[in-house]
Amino acid sequence: MLHSIKRIWKILSPLDRRKVLYVLVLVMGMACVESAGVLSIMPFLAVLSNPQVIETQPVLNQIHTLIGANSVEQTIVYLGVISLVVVISSAVFKIITQYAVNRFASLQRHYFSTRLLRIYLQQNYEFLIQRNSSTLVKNILSEVDQLIWTLILPALTIMSYGVVLVAMIAILLIYDPIMAFATASILIFFYSVIYIVIRKKLEQIGQEFGMANQQRYHTCQEALGGIKDVIINDAKESYIEQFEKSSRVFARHIATRDTLGQVPLNIIETVGYGCLIGLAIFLVLSGKDVSHILPVLGLYGFAAYRMLPAAQNIYRAISQIKFSSEILKVIQPEFELEKVVGNVKTQQKLTFERSIRLENISFSYPNRSDQQILRNFSLEIPKNCSLGIMGKSGSGKSTLMDIMLGLLTPQQGKIYIDDVELAQDNVSSWRALVGYVPQSIYLVNKTIAENIAFGVSKEKIDYAQIIRVAKLAQIHDFITNNLKNGYDEVVGERGVMLSGGQRQRIGIARALYKNPQVLFMDEFTSALDSESAKHVFESIKDLGKTVIFISHKKFEINYLDLKLSLDI
Numbered sequence: 084m085l086h087s088i089k090r091i092w093k094i095l096s097p098l099d100r101r102k103v104l105y106v107l108v109l110v111m112g113m114a115c116v117e118s119a120g121v122l123s124i125m126p127f128l129a130v131l132s133n134p135q136v137i138e139t140q141p142v143l144n145q146i147h148t149l150i151g152a153n154s155v156e157q158t159i160v161y162l163g164v165i166s167l168v169v170v171i172s173s174a175v176f177k178i179i180t181q182y183a184v185n186r187f188a189s190l191q192r193h194y195f196s197t198r199l200l201r202i203y204l205q206q207n208y209e210f211l212i213q214r215n216s217s218t219l220v221k222n223i224l225s226e227v228d229q230l231i232w233t234l235i236l237p238a239l240t241i242m243s244y245g246v247v248l249v250a251m252i253a254i255l256l257i258y259d260p261i262m263a264f265a266t267a268s269i270l271i272f273f274y275s276v277i278y279i280v281i282r283k284k285l286e287q288i289g290q291e292f293g294m295a296n297q298q299r300y301h302t303c304q305e306a307l308g309g310i311k312d313v314i315i316n317d318a319k320e321s322y323i324e325q326f327e328k329s330s331r332v333f334a335r336h337i338a339t340r341d342t343l344g345q346v347p348l349n350i351i352e353t354v355g356y357g358c359l360i361g362l363a364i365f366l367v368l369s370g371k372d373v374s375h376i377l378p379v380l381g382l383y384g385f386a387a388y389r390m391l392p393a394a395q396n397i398y399r400a401i402s403q404i405k406f407s408s409e410i411l412k413v414i415q416p417e418f419e420l421e422k423v424v425g426n427v428k429t430q431q432k433l434t435f436e437r438s439i440r441l442e443n444i445s446f447s448y449p450n451r452s453d454q455q456i457l458r459n460f461s462l463e464i465p466k467n468c469s470l471g472i473m474g475k476s477g478s479g480k481s482t483l484m485d486i487m488l489g490l491l492t493p494q495q496g497k498i499y500i501d502d503v504e505l506a507q508d509n510v511s512s513w514r515a516l517v518g519y520v521p522q523s524i525y526l527v528n529k530t531i532a533e534n535i536a537f538g539v540s541k542e543k544i545d546y547a548q549i550i551r552v553a554k555l556a557q558i559h560d561f562i563t564n565n566l567k568n569g570y571d572e573v574v575g576e577r578g579v580m581l582s583g584g585q586r587q588r589i590g591i592a593r594a595l596y597k598n599p600q601v602l603f604m605d606e607f608t609s610a611l612d613s614e615s616a617k618h619v620f621e622s623i624k625d626l627g628k629t630v631i632f633i634s635h636k637k638f639e640i641n642y643l644d645l646k647l648s649l650d651i
Contacts, residue, residue: 087404088238090411091230094418096198099191106187107242113173113180114246118254120173123166131159184239192231199223202421208490209449217304218297225296226414233407237400244393244400251390270390274398281343282405289406292336293413298329340406433512435600437501439464439487439629444496446479446486456482457493462647466600469630474649480633481522483649484603487631489513518594522606524586526578531562532570534578535592546570552595555622558588591619601629 095103126146134155137144150161200223203211211219252267306313306322313319444460447453456479464470472480485491487498489510498505505513526534535552536544549570553559566572578586594602602623623630632643 087234087408087411090415091234091238094195094415096194099194102187103239106183106239109180109183110243110246113176113243114250116169116173116176117247118250120166120170122254123169127159127162127166131163134159180243184236184243188231188236188239191235192227195227195230196223198421199227199417202417206420207492208485209492213449215301217300220304221297221300222414222417225300226410229296229407229410230414233403234410237403240400241397244396248390248393248397251393270394274394278398278401281402285340285343285402285405286408288336288339289409291332292340292406293409295329295332295336299326299333302326302329340403343402431509431512433500433503433505433509433516435466435500435513435516435629437466438499439601440499441487442497442499444486444493444498446482446491446493446495457486460496464629464631464645466629467627468645469624469632469643470645470647471643472631472633472647472649478649480649481605484605484631484633488517488519488603515597516599517601517603518597518599520587520590520594520602520604524578524590524593526574526581526586526589528573528576530568530571530573531566531589534574534589535570535596537593537596548596548598549592552592553588555595555619555626556588556591557619557622558585558592561585561588588619591623595623595626599628601631604630604632606633 092100137155137158146158146162150158150165203219203223256264302322302325306319306326313322441460441462444457445455446457447455460483472483474480482491486493489498489505500509500513503509527537530541532544532546532549533539533541535549550559553562553570562572563569572580574580574589578589581589591604594604630643
């Protein structure tokens with residue numbers, strides 16, 4: 084458990100760690116107030132059981148004098164009111180502390196999720212294409228939630244209730260060290276035995292829980308992401324069966340975890356009650372009178388009232404941490420990626436005036452390092468020139484384009500923009516100068532205008548530019564004549580409300596929106612008929628930009644200044 088807490092501490096940022104210390108201060112204050120509440124009950128019960136004790140006990144006599152009571156009855160009333168006020172104050176302070184703890188945990192979920200999303204989006208393209216997107220989504224949402232609710236919040240629970248438990252035992256130690264030691268030993272013995280018995284089970288179901296949760300996300304993404312294929316191939320039942328299996332394991336293990344966390348409660352409550360009765364019998368057999376027995380029982384009863392829930396919450400927190408230790412093995416390496424991102428230098432300004440030059444480029448994908456896609460490849464593209472790339476499937480056309488876009492880093496060779504090498508410290512500046520039209524256009528469930536001005540907040544969209552690029556992409560007339568809300572029409576998830584050709588035209592408009600100096604186009608006319616493709620192509624050529632174009636259509640390649648054929 085201590086190892087898990089250390090790993091959690093490493094994940095926290097310096098600001099988060101300071102917040103933990105602030106919470107700890109509140110928790111210490113809560114423990115002090117709780118202790119005062121327990122101590123305040125003893126004088127009240129002592130005077131209530133034997134009013135004459137005021138004269139025999141110096142401390143009670145001083146309290147009687149200090150509060151200015153005129154009679155023993157007044158002293159009892161004052162002591163009762165004081166005890167009630169202390170207990171109420173303790174409850175109020177406890178509520179405030181619990182709010183602070185819960186607020187910290189909930190906001191930490193927000194910070195962790197946002198931080199993890201930022202880490203992923205700042206990784207290079209090679210990292211992202213090697214990871215399953217459903218796994219990344221699960222880490223950002225589900226695993227972060229599990230980290231908070233089953234690791235960080237339990238750790239805070241151990242911290243807060245641990246202080247209360249120590250404070251209660253300290254009070255009992257001051258009053259009667261032997262009884263305090265016996266009480267602490269009984270609690271530790273029973274909880275330790277139960278934890279030792281079930282810890283292996285917790286670890287086992289924790290591993291199965293993590294795997295089941297991952298499978299749930301994968302199944303949902305596959306089924307909903309390829310819904311057309313699922314329907315056509317009648318694969319619905321297969322996916323439902325897969326999801327049902329993993330979801331059942333997920334739900335069953337949550338129930339097992341919570342049950343195992345509650346197991347000691349009934350046992351310890353019974354033991355605590357038995358100990359209290361045993362203490363009363365022991366005091367009676369020792370010849371103590373009622374005036375002595377009642378305050379002692381009151382002290383131990385009230386202390387037990389505070390200690391048992393504290394001990395139970397600590398045990399439950401420990402069992403949750405043990406159950407969820409596998410989550411840390413998943414999440415901690417993800418946060419360590421932040422260090423890699425943090426090492427990237429400040430982005431340098433890059434301009435494009437003369438040419439794009441590739442020198443001796445060799446590249447292979449990390450998972451297929453023995454299969455080189457490009458080997459000692461060199462190329463120069465002058466500014467405002469157009470290049471057409473042709474080749475068989477798998478010949479490296481799209482890979483070459485991704486390298487020029489700065490998405491993939493070659494194992495050998497360099498790329499120069501003018502005479503400046505393209506590197507991590509200027510790649511963002513380079514991407515600001517380029518537009519990209521992929522073969523498959525990704526549209527979000529937003530308006531036409533928001534999809535064209537992709538990544539621009541709605542209030543900052545330049546509608547004049549939107550209309551201009553829509554006309555160049557041959558999509559303006561369709562938007563204004565066929566869509567009820569025009570540019571404010573929502574396209575549906577992945578643009579399902581539009582045809583393939585319409586989605587491609589929007590993709591072309593998107594690439595042109597930021598007025599790039601270089602246009603990269605990967606089979607951008609594949610969903611257009613020949614006449615439409617010709618008009619769109621001529622409009623783009625008339626812009627006088629540098630165009631790098633992948634195509635299988637020879638008539639399109641003939642429009643270009645340079646031609647490149649790639650063979651496997």
